[in-house]
Amino acid sequence: MKTITLNKPMGMLIDGEYVQTKKTIPVINPSNEEVIAEVPDASREDLDKAVAAAREAFPAWSSRPTEERAELLMKLADVIEKNKEELTELLMNENGKPLQASQAEMEDSIRWYRAIASQRLEEEILEDSEVHKVVLQYVPLGVVGAIVPWNYPMNLAAWKIAPALLTGNTLVVKPSPNTPLSTLRMAELAKDLFPKGVLNVISGGDDLGPWMTAHEGMDKISFTGSTATGKKVMKSASDNLKRTTLELGGNDAAIVLPDADPKQVVEGLFWAAFANTGQVCVDAKRLYIHEKMYDEVLEEMITYAKTIQVGDPSDPKTGLGPLQNKMQYDKVKELIKETKDSGARIAYEGEIPAGKGYYIPVTIVDNPPEDSRLVQEEPFGPIVPLLKYKDMDEAVQRANHTKYGLAGSVWGKDLELAYDVASRLETGTVWINESQVMQPDFPFGGHKESGIGVEHGKSGLAAFTNSRTVMIKKK
Incomplete structure (x- = not known):
């Protein structure tokens, strides 16, 4: 560049x-x-x-x-x-x-x-x-x-x-x-x-x-x-x-309902999590996937991630650029290292360009512990955990178990169920089958911290x- x-x-x-x-x-x-x-x-x-x-x-x-x-x-x-x-x-x-x-x-x-x-x-x-x-x-x-x-x-x-x-x-x-x-x-x-x-x-x-x-x-x-x-x-x-x-800040949760089509939701989920290289306060930081479809969603997420180019911002083919500054770069690198050292499985780690620049590969982590730093904190970088859940009460409880309450999202075909789940999330904004939609006349603010x-x-x-x-x- x-x-x-x-x-x-x-x-x-x-x-x-x-x-x-x-x-x-x-x-x-x-x-x-x-x-x-x-x-x-x-x-x-x-x-x-x-x-x-x-x-x-x-x-x-x-x-x-x-x-x-x-x-x-x-x-x-x-x-x-x-x-x-x-x-x-x-x-x-x-x-x-x-x-x-x-x-x-x-x-x-x-x-x-x-x-x-x-x-x-x-x-x-x-x-x-x-x-x-x-x-x-x-x-x-x-x-x-x-x-x-x-x-x-x-x-x-x-x-x-x-x-x-x-x-x-x-x-x-x-x-x-x-x-x-x-x-x-x-x-x-x-x-x-x-x-x-x-x-x-x-x-x-x-x-x-x-x-x-x-x-x-x-x-x-x-x-x-x-x-x-x-x-x-x-x-x-x-x-x-x-x-x-x-x-x-936020530690936004995305909940994927059991009736969601993995192939249909994966693109939206990916950009919900990785938009602006993960440097968005309302990026989805935790993806809760129902256990019956977890493996398929994980596979589709990896397949889609492989199509995204990380590199020179001036290249029209680039989908994700570097982290913006060295301080944030060092923080995310340290978090990824700690996640690897903990024994969590890295399901996917993408490629980054050689040479200088604050580049971090797109990193997808397979079902790490709920009490891990990656799940509990806001990474503000291109790393996201996928997490299994068994029933809706559990998913909502885990999504709400955080000091943050900025935004969240729910993904699935049953809109009545999705609305019910959305209404139980302790956040200022909830999207259903979309993410990061902001308009000048839609009020936006956070709950909790x-x-x-x-x-x-x-x-x-x-x-x-x-x-x-x-x-x-x-x-």
């Missing part, structure tokens, strides 16, 4: 100006481990400037009609679409996501801005009698800090930017230091689109996130990342009672507001 060469240093967008810093952070292409760019490492002073700019811009921005804010979000989508080839190339090189998947993420982010721009959070009349009227209003919070992860940098930024701006808030956005390029370039392209200070995008290392969550000038933190980090965000934000939306709050739809918009009840005595 040919590494891109950036013609100029990347900068940050603060108060309508694109600025650089003396201290920088290298960005590494995970497919070949080459440094492809240097990006600013924001100081605490840089953050203070961004928050102050957002605070100053808030009164005028929040006072603008919703229609005007929506129109600017539509224009942002147009800017991304006009420059989507450049942004897709940046995304593919910084993230390691294959070309088609990078293109799909860019299209999704464009679609998200436009869809959210069309949504409205209208005030509600709760009572209107001859003597009394009660109105429920939704008012913006103020300055929102958006902390975006490295697995879907453009799309998950849109999940935060669009509803926050539409509801009248101003923003300070921090992309992951592993994948800041596409977001910083988007900010540069949109520099003159919004009033100064409305949208600020800053990059930085491990200190920047905690500075944001503790900053007294922030009114809300919208965070997507691990459960461990989410707990730290919540603790830090509690100092001044910041609002928080936390979309955190998979998060707090909801994104998307009316609930997602409301999460960026405070409610205000106005009561009028007419007589």
